[in-house]
Amino acid sequence: MHFADALTAASKTKSPVCVGLDPNVGKLPEGIERTPAGVLTFCKGIVDAVKEVACCVKPQMAYFELLGWEGMKVFWEVCTYAKEQGLLVIADGKRNDIGSTCEAYADAYLSAASPIDALTVSPYLGSDGVQPFIERATQNNKGVFVLVKTSNSSSGELQDLPTGDEVVHEHMAQLVESWGSAHLGKETIFSCVGSVVGATYPEELKYLRTLMPHAVILIPGYGAQGGGAADCKPGFLPDGTGAIVNSARGIIFASKGKDWQEAAKNAAKQMAEDLREVLKSSAV
Amino acid sequence: MHFADALTAASKTKSPVCVGLDPNVGKLPEGIERTPAGVLTFCKGIVDAVKEVACCVKPQMAYFELLGWEGMKVFWEVCTYAKEQGLLVIADGKRNDIGSTCEAYADAYLSAASPIDALTVSPYLGSDGVQPFIERATQNNKGVFVLVKTSNSSSGELQDLPTGDEVVHEHMAQLVESWGSAHLGKETIFSCVGSVVGATYPEELKYLRTLMPHAVILIPGYGAQGGGAADCKPGFLPDGTGAIVNSARGIIFASKGKDWQEAAKNAAKQMAEDLREVLKSSAV
Numbered sequence: 001m002h003f004a005d006a007l008t009a010a011s012k013t014k015s016p017v018c019v020g021l022d023p024n025v026g027k028l029p030e031g032i033e034r035t036p037a038g039v040l041t042f043c044k045g046i047v048d049a050v051k052e053v054a055c056c057v058k059p060q061m062a063y064f065e066l067l068g069w070e071g072m073k074v075f076w077e078v079c080t081y082a083k084e085q086g087l088l089v090i091a092d093g094k095r096n097d098i099g100s101t102c103e104a105y106a107d108a109y110l111s112a113a114s115p116i117d118a119l120t121v122s123p124y125l126g127s128d129g130v131q132p133f134i135e136r137a138t139q140n141n142k143g144v145f146v147l148v149k150t151s152n153s154s155s156g157e158l159q160d161l162p163t164g165d166e167v168v169h170e171h172m173a174q175l176v177e178s179w180g181s182a183h184l185g186k187e188t189i190f191s192c193v194g195s196v197v198g199a200t201y202p203e204e205l206k207y208l209r210t211l212m213p214h215a216v217i218l219i220p221g222y223g224a225q226g227g228g229a230a231d232c233k234p235g236f237l238p239d240g241t242g243a244i245v246n247s248a249r250g251i252i253f254a255s256k257g258k259d260w261q262e263a264a265k266n267a268a269k270q271m272a273e274d275l276r277e278v279l280k281s282s283a284v
Numbered sequence: 285m286h287f288a289d290a291l292t293a294a295s296k297t298k299s300p301v302c303v304g305l306d307p308n309v310g311k312l313p314e315g316i317e318r319t320p321a322g323v324l325t326f327c328k329g330i331v332d333a334v335k336e337v338a339c340c341v342k343p344q345m346a347y348f349e350l351l352g353w354e355g356m357k358v359f360w361e362v363c364t365y366a367k368e369q370g371l372l373v374i375a376d377g378k379r380n381d382i383g384s385t386c387e388a389y390a391d392a393y394l395s396a397a398s399p400i401d402a403l404t405v406s407p408y409l410g411s412d413g414v415q416p417f418i419e420r421a422t423q424n425n426k427g428v429f430v431l432v433k434t435s436n437s438s439s440g441e442l443q444d445l446p447t448g449d450e451v452v453h454e455h456m457a458q459l460v461e462s463w464g465s466a467h468l469g470k471e472t473i474f475s476c477v478g479s480v481v482g483a484t485y486p487e488e489l490k491y492l493r494t495l496m497p498h499a500v501i502l503i504p505g506y507g508a509q510g511g512g513a514a515d516c517k518p519g520f521l522p523d524g525t526g527a528i529v530n531s532a533r534g535i536i537f538a539s540k541g542k543d544w545q546e547a548a549k550n551a552a553k554q555m556a557e558d559l560r561e562v563l564k565s566s567a568v
Contacts, residue, residue, distance in 0.1 A: 024384060062381055062388035069360060073353035094380050096406050097346055098436040100308060104346035122380050124408045125434050126441035150409050152382040157410035157459065161452060163445040168452065171445060 003117055003143035004190035004216055007088055008241050010055035015272035016236075018090065018218065019050045019264075020248025021059040021078065025067070027253050029260040036070040039063075043078040046252050047085050049261040053268040056088035056117070058218075058246055076115070083115040090145065090218070095133075096122040102132040110136040110144075118143030120196060120218075123172060130179060130193075137192040138183050143216075144193050146179075148172050148208060151198025151221030169204065173211040180214050188241065190216050197235060199227025199245065206234035209242070217243040222271070223250030229274040240279040247271055287401055287427035288474035288500055291372055292525050294339035299556035300520075302374065302502065303334045303548075304532025305343040305362065309351070311537050313544035320354040323347075327362040330536050331369050333545040337552040340372035340401070342502075342530055360399070367399040374429065374502070379417075380406040386416040394420040394428075402427030404480060404502075407456060414463060414477075421476040422467050427500075428477050430463075432456050432492060435482025435505030453488065457495040464498050472525065474500050481519060483511025483529065490518035493526070501527040506555070507534030513558040524563045531555055 001009075021043050025034040032038045047057060059082075064075035079089050095105045109119045110133060121133055123146050133144045149159055149169040159169040173195065180191030191214045197205050199221035209217065217235040221227040222245050235243035251271070255263030285293075305327050309318040316322045331341060343366075348359035363373050379389045393403045394417060405417055407430050417428045433443055433453040443453040457479065464475030475498045481489050483505035493501065501519040505511040506529050519527035535555065539547030 022385065024388070060381075060385055060388075062379075062385045062392065065356075066388045066392040068392075069353050069357035072349075072356045076353060094406070095346075096378050096380075097344075098434065101306065101344055101346045104308070104344075104350045108346065108350040108352075122378070122406045122408050124406050124431055124442060125436060126438035126443070128436040128438040147408055150382065152409060152412040154410035154412040158408060158452070158456065159410070161445075161447040161455060163447050163452070168442070168445060168447070172442065175441065 001141060002185040003137065003141055003192050004194070005185040005187040006117070007055060007143070007216060007244065008185070008188045008190060010088055011241065011244060014053055014055050016244045016275055017054040017268055017272045018056045018058050018244045018246040019046065019054045019251050019268060020092070020246050021046060021057050021252065022248040023063045029256045029258070031258060036067050036074045039067065039071070040074045040077055044081050045261050046264055047082045047087065049265040050251065050268045051085045051087055053265065053272055054087065055244060056090055057082045058090040058092050060248065061091060061093040079115040088117045089115055090118045090120065091116045092120045094120050094122040094147065096125055096129045098125055098128040102129055106132045106136040110140060110142040112140045116142070118145060118194070120145045120147065122147050123175070127179070134179055134183065134193055142192065145196050145218045146172070146176050146193065148176060148195040149197045149201055149204050151200045151225050151227070155198070170208070170211060173208050176215050177212045184214060190214055190242065194218055196220065199231045200225060202231040202234055209235055218246060219243055220246045223247045229278040232275065233278050236279055245271070245275060285425060286469040287421065287425055287476050288478070289469040289471040290401070291339060291427070291500060291528065292469070292472045292474060294372055295525065295528060298337055298339050300528045300559055301338040301552055301556045302340045302342050302528045302530040303330065303338045303535050303552060304376070304530050305330060305341050305536065306532040307347045313540045313542070315542060320351050320358045323351065323355070324358045324361055328365050329545050330548055331366045331371060333549040334535065334552045335369045335371055337549065337556055338371065339528060340374055341366045342374040342376050344532065345375060345377040363399040372401045373399055374402045374404065375400045376404045378404050378406040378431065380409055380413045382409055382412040386413055390416045390420040394424055394426040396424045400426070402429060402478070404429045404431065406431050407459070411463070418463055418467065418477055426476065429480050429502045430456070430460050430477065432460060432479040433481045433485055433488050435484045435509055435511070439482070454492070454495060457492050460499055461496045468498060474498055474526065478502055480504065483515045484509060486515040486518055493519055502530060503527055504530045507531045513562040516559065517562050520563055529555070529559060
């Protein structure tokens with residue numbers, strides 16, 4: 001099934017909650033070893049806790065890479081496990097390169113056999129740094145999420161530079177729309193090329209929604225970074241599709257005690273409920 | 285020793301040649317297994333062949349990641365081996381993220397114990413996506429190379445957008461200069477924050493050299509991508525320092541036969557000679 005169709009269906013059935021798997025070993029709950037094996041146990045435990053509530057998980061590659069090749073082994077095991085448990089998997093690697101090197105990244109993460117459904121991509125290099133990912137995504141029913149307006153406070157240094165009548169991130173949004181418009185789903189209006197826009201910039205999110213009518217927007221910055229459900233609302237279409245919202249720390253580290261799985265499940269449920277409330281009010 | 289001092293010294297003693305380790309398994313010479321073990325054998329063989337000629341190697345992470353965690357194990361083994369053989373090691377990962385995630389990437393690659401001397405960084409996120417790398421570099425005598433104007437044909441889509449009286453890559457160059465100016469070497473005028481500017485844009489290279497007087501410029505795009513020694517010259521200062529030039533395919537795949545090591549050595553020597561000739565003429 002086309003990635004955007006699968007993601008939209010999962011988002012409707014469960015919720016638009018994406019759980020960020022950011023296994024910072026320094027923050028693991030008590031009783032979990034601060035080793036690659038501990039990270040595996042923890043991530044599987046989070047997957048088990050949220051799989052009925054969230055539409056997808058987003059493993060953050062940095063935390064696995066920090067543990068060397070043993071960490072990368074765990075990364076692949078976590079992706080495989082999440083997929084087996086019925087979750088879509090977005091690898092957050094923000095990869096980018098050109099030519100045959102970019103093809104190598106695309107083959108590494110978006111091959112037909114990969115348990116990963118989509119990869120985040122950083123767009124400084126232009127089309128050359130994105131097209132090989134889109135090609136693999138199109139071939140293998142996978143997806144790509146291109147950074148457009150990120151949630152951090154300094155994102156404007158480059159992304160808000162004025163250029164002509166617009167700013168850089170608006171220009172990037174139009175590139176994302178053009179890259180994706182030939183690769184739409186069969187059951188939705190969305191393409192395999194999504195975008196990343198932070199919940200911390202709700203005004204920009206509202207306008208970017210109009211510039212990218214065919215892009216699913218992955219919204220980070222919820223919870224610990226300061227974004228609330230109401231801030232995310234402009235990323236959604238009136239029918240409640242078109243966006244997913246990521247929270248990592250607020251869910252996976254909801255408790256440092258032995259009730260960490262229960263606490264993660266409750267935090268994910270609460271977030272899903274908060275989003276449902278806010279989106280309901282827009283439909284009326 | 286400060287990274288820029290070490291790199292400059294190695295560049296003077298040997299040459300400004302940086303050998304790109306892009307072990308595309310489909311292109312390995314005859315007699316080398318197309319497996320992680322084969323990639324390790326090949327990369328060690330290239331290190332042995334070029335270690336007297338090149339100042340550094342640049343392992344391209346995508347080709348290692350393509351081989352899964354076994355590939356990452358080989359990546360670390362290659363970095364360690366190159367370091368042991370007296371070469372500086374620039375990991376080409378184009379990593380980028382924010383906050384604690386960016387710190388995780390920085391700790392993964394630029395810790396004091398890491399065999400890696402420098403990492404390439406993609407700057408779409410602004411300072412938040414670069415400062416954690418610079419902090420680790422400053423603490424541990426490591427370096428960072430920030431993408432400014434890349435060698436690919438579509439690099440202008442974002443990097444050449446006009447903004448005010450300049451274009452985006454010129455603005456980025458000034459950010460690079462400002463990020464690095466507080467972290468200069470003791471024996472050179474260069475900082476631990478370098479930049480990447482492609483040999484395929486010699487005019488831009490010339491101007492960017494003036495905008496970043498304290499940045500070592502890593503110049504890709506030599507050889508297979510079309511750049512020649514003369515195209516690289518504007519990246520250097522009149523004394524022949526301030527830049528290193530990367531070639532991958534032109535050196536590592538110079539022969540597919542059993543003479544691949546000899547061919548790589550000769551190609552690196554020829555490149556060093558071509559650069560020496562061109563730089564000599566500027567000093568006169």
